Amino acid sequence: MKSYTYYPGCSSEATAVGLGISSRSVAEALGMELKELEGWNCCGSTPYGSLDELEAIVVAARNLALAEKTGLDLVTPCSSCFVTLNKARVHMMDKPQLKAKVNEALAAAGLEYKGTVKVRLLIEALMNDVTVKEIASKVKKPLKGLKVAPYPGCQEVRPRFGFDHPENPIALDSIVEAVGAEAVSYPSKSKCCGGSAVIAEEGLCLELMYKLFDDAAKNGAECMVTPCPLCQMNLDAYQAKINSKYNTNFNLPVLFVTQLIGVALGLKQDKLGLKKNIVNPNKVLAKYL
Amino acid sequence: MEKTQSMSFVKEVSQVPGGEGVNLCMQCGTCTASCPSAKIWEYTPSEVIALVRADMRDVVLSSSSMWCCLSCYSCTVRCPRDVQPTSLFHALESLAVKHGYKPQNTSMPVMYNSFVKSIKKNGRVSEFQMMMGYYLSTNPFSALGMISVAWNLLSHGRLPLSARKIKGKKDLDLILKKLDDVRGDQ
Numbered sequence: 001m002k003s004y005t006y007y008p009g010c011s012s013e014a015t016a017v018g019l020g021i022s023s024r025s026v027a028e029a030l031g032m033e034l035k036e037l038e039g040w041n042c043c044g045s046t047p048y049g050s051l052d053e054l055e056a057i058v059v060a061a062r063n064l065a066l067a068e069k070t071g072l073d074l075v076t077p078c079s080s081c082f083v084t085l086n087k088a089r090v091h092m093m094d095k096p097q098l099k100a101k102v103n104e105a106l107a108a109a110g111l112e113y114k115g116t117v118k119v120r121l122l123i124e125a126l127m128n129d130v131t132v133k134e135i136a137s138k139v140k141k142p143l144k145g146l147k148v149a150p151y152p153g154c155q156e157v158r159p160r161f162g163f164d165h166p167e168n169p170i171a172l173d174s175i176v177e178a179v180g181a182e183a184v185s186y187p188s189k190s191k192c193c194g195g196s197a198v199i200a201e202e203g204l205c206l207e208l209m210y211k212l213f214d215d216a217a218k219n220g221a222e223c224m225v226t227p228c229p230l231c232q233m234n235l236d237a238y239q240a241k242i243n244s245k246y247n248t249n250f251n252l253p254v255l256f257v258t259q260l261i262g263v264a265l266g267l268k269q270d271k272l273g274l275k276k277n278i279v280n281p282n283k284v285l286a287k288y289l
Numbered sequence: 290m291e292k293t294q295s296m297s298f299v300k301e302v303s304q305v306p307g308g309e310g311v312n313l314c315m316q317c318g319t320c321t322a323s324c325p326s327a328k329i330w331e332y333t334p335s336e337v338i339a340l341v342r343a344d345m346r347d348v349v350l351s352s353s354s355m356w357c358c359l360s361c362y363s364c365t366v367r368c369p370r371d372v373q374p375t376s377l378f379h380a381l382e383s384l385a386v387k388h389g390y391k392p393q394n395t396s397m398p399v400m401y402n403s404f405v406k407s408i409k410k411n412g413r414v415s416e417f418q419m420m421m422g423y424y425l426s427t428n429p430f431s432a433l434g435m436i437s438v439a440w441n442l443l444s445h446g447r448l449p450l451s452a453r454k455i456k457g458k459k460d461l462d463l464i465l466k467k468l469d470d471v472r473g474d475q
Contacts, residue, residue: 010414015447039457041412046360047401048408050382053306058468059408062461087376091306098306101471108467109460158362159375166366192325192361199423200400201357202434204329237441278441 002129004120005070006034007063007085009078009229010042016078016229018273022258023077023122025271029262030130030138034075037067043081044088047196054101060088061102065113077122077258079155079228085119086161121156123227123257124163127171132178140266141288142180148260149184149221149252150176151212151235153228154192166190175257176225179264186219188212193231198238209235210242213250222284223253225260232256236278253281263288298346305384307376314338320364320374330354331394334364334374337381350385353392354378396427407452412461415452416442 012020027034042048044060063085067074076082092099093115103112126135150172157164157171164171167190173183193212194205212235216224226232235254243250255277262272263285274281282289302308314335321333331354332340340349349355355378364374382401385392392398403422407415420439424432442448455461 011416014414014449015416015442017447039455039460041455041457041461042408042414045404045408045414046379047404049307050356050379050401051386051398051405053380053383054472055465055468057306058464059461062457062464066457095306101473104471105464105468108463109457111460111464154359154361154363158366160365166362192359192363194325195359195361196400196404197326197357197359197397199420199435200395200397201326201329204326208325233442233447237438237447240437240441276445276447278445 001031001033003033003035003072004075004125005067005072006036007040007043007067007074007076007081008036009076009081011229011233012077015233016256018259018276019077019229019232019256021271021273021276022256022262025267026126026258026262026265027122029265029267030126030135032125032130035070035072037063037070037074039066043084045080045084049084049087056084057088057091057098058102058105060085061092061106061113062109062111064089064117064119065106065111068114068117073118073120073125075120075122075125077227079121079153080230082119082121083155083159083161087159089115089117089119090160121163121227123156123171127175132174135175135261136178139179139264141264143260143264143288144180146181146284146288147184147220147222148176148181149186149189149216149219149224151189151224151226151231153226153231154195156227157190172225172227172257175261179261181260184216184219184221186215186221188215193234195230195234198234205234206238206242206245209238210246210248213239213242213248213252216252217250221252223255223281225255225257227257239279251279253277253279253284255281298344298349299341302341302377302380302384305380307373308380310370310372311338311341311377313370314342314372315370317369319367319369323363323367325361325363326357326359330357334378338372338374338377341381349381350388350390351392353394355381356392356395356397396423399423399426411452412455412458413452415449417448417450418452
């Protein structure tokens with residue numbers, strides 16, 4: 001059993017609690033030991049960096065310095081934390097002066113960041129350490145006949161730390177197929193849902209999401225699957241609003257990829273946080289639960 | 290607003306983490322063509338870069354443009370000159386904040402502020418506090434339009450009303466206080 005330092009991120013304990021619950025359950029079932037990082041703080045998220053880039057790097061660096069002490073790879077289920085922590089890591093790697101300044105600040109709490117910790121996305125560790133083949137071999141309830149639209153979201157694929165093709169991502173498809181479901185292909189798969197702008201620029205974001213749903217539904221998808229807490233919240237919590245704005249009847253459950261894997265592994269519903277989903281997935285999953 | 294700068298604007302931008310690539314731009318417009326939110330930008334992504342290169346500090350920093358960036362990184366992967374526009378726009382945002390500019394046509398900075406405030410209070414984000422802060426400082430009545438979404442989240446146990454403080458909050462405070470002392474001119 002391989003061990004990792006686990007960095008949940010804020011949303012996997014709140015708006016994306018289904019991601020947190022299902023990540024832990026699936027990791028356990030697949031032999032990954034997740035040891036939660038003691039005393040972690042916010043990753044230093046995009047909004048933080050937009051207001052104060054240096055402070056955001058320091059906030060991220062505290063997590064990195066804490067994680068470094070464990071000597072294990074850090075894994076996070078959150079695509080956004082994954083990017084933010086890596087961004088801070090790379091800034092400090094490229095600029096020794098910046099790293100020195102960050103370390104001066106960290107020293108106030110007796111910490112030092114050296115630059116040795118690896119920051120990984122949970123789903124990447126599932127694919128590369130556990131392997132897709134191993135996941136497939138542990139499937140108890142193949143999701144035969146289920147048509148799934150894979151939606152990786154931007155952060156998993158496009159920033160320089162991404163592990164998939166930035167314009168034609170296929171990693172999620174391989175997981176969807178490994179659990180016996182059918183990966184639906186649709187043209188807008190790699191387009192943005194609007195992310196955190198949904199609060200301040202709702203009109204724009206509803207339009208972006210409408211196009212995703214329209215595309216996925218026209219291509220026969222019965223549900224969508226994503227690793228990203230923000231994409232999932234947007235697509236799940238705003239789906240009714242999109243239906244009323246565009247006079248549509250989308251009823252597409254949006255599952256975290258770990259929830260989909262968990263169903264196929266035969267894990268119980270409450271171990272996957274399925275009741276936390278707003279667009280009820282029970283109908284499309286009924287055959288497999 | 291601070292105007293007396295010894296350094297040119299483009300040089301200042303190139304020294305902020307993320308702004309390093311500004312001089313590489315050749316104005317091909319690929320970033321603008323790839324941007325899912327370009328239509329709401331006051332100046333398009335490539336125009337913003339041209340304005341920076343033309344040293345039009347006030348025009349750029351008072352603009353709402355870069356605040357419309359969704360961080361989708363489409364421009365970044367397509368840019369043939371490796372300008373890294375996404376990071377560049379975030380660098381411009383942080384410069385605008387540093388120099389006290391407040392863009393008029395978007396409430397994105399208010400949302401970001403409310404987000405960071407919640408982090409400083411608890412060491413982590415509370416989405417509920419973030420949303421409350423945002424609506425109170427913009428238009429509280431617009432929160433009415435959010436009731437259905439908030440209820441969706443709340444009724445599914447996804448919007449904790451009280452925020453748990455992180456364990457290392459005291460250490461984080463010490464670190465941020467120390468940062469203020471050593472920050473210098475960045």
